[in-house]
């Protein structure tokens with residue numbers, strides 16, 4: 001079984017979450033981490049049994065890089081060359097003050113509208129916990145493992 005984790009991160013917080021989720025998921029599945037901005041073929045997502053999308057919150061929304069990425073995913077889906085959606089997907093992300101709901105409402109709704117089957121649970125952490133309480137990342141590890149087990 002294979003899981004791909006696609007994430008954006010500018011100052012490294014969401015990246016730490018992505019790595020912890022990968023740690024947990026890799027107990028069950030083969031995991032590939034892909035950072036938005038690095039070159040990779042979207043067919044990587046076609047080969048995955050599950051996808052995990054992660055974004056930081058910027059100005060009360062997911063990052064522009066994640067928005068753009070999802071636009072590319074949408075046009076790839078419309079081109080209908082290979083199915084990259086139509087499978088379980090989970091979301092995670094970090095925020096600084098009031099942005100926790102962005103993952104639950106915005107990112108989850110976006111991946112559902114693309115045809116992914118959204119995993120109920122989300123993994124969301126505030127930046128100060130990621131920076132100063134490293135054990136908060138244990139919840140990401142657990143999240144990754146549980147998502148992998150659910151597939």
Ligand SMILES: Cc1cc2nc3c(=O)[nH]c(=O)nc-3n(C[C@H](O)[C@H](O)[C@H](O)COP(=O)(O)O)c2cc1C
Nearest residue numbers: 009010011012013014056059060094096097098099
């Ligand atoms: C320009 C800017 C805008 C931000 N806007 C929000 C926001 O609207 N709501 C919020 O909760 N956090 C906001 N934050 C905090 C980030 O979401 C938080 O620090 C996050 O962990 C950054 O993730 P990254 O290190 O993966 O880039 C903002 C940070 C910056 C620098």
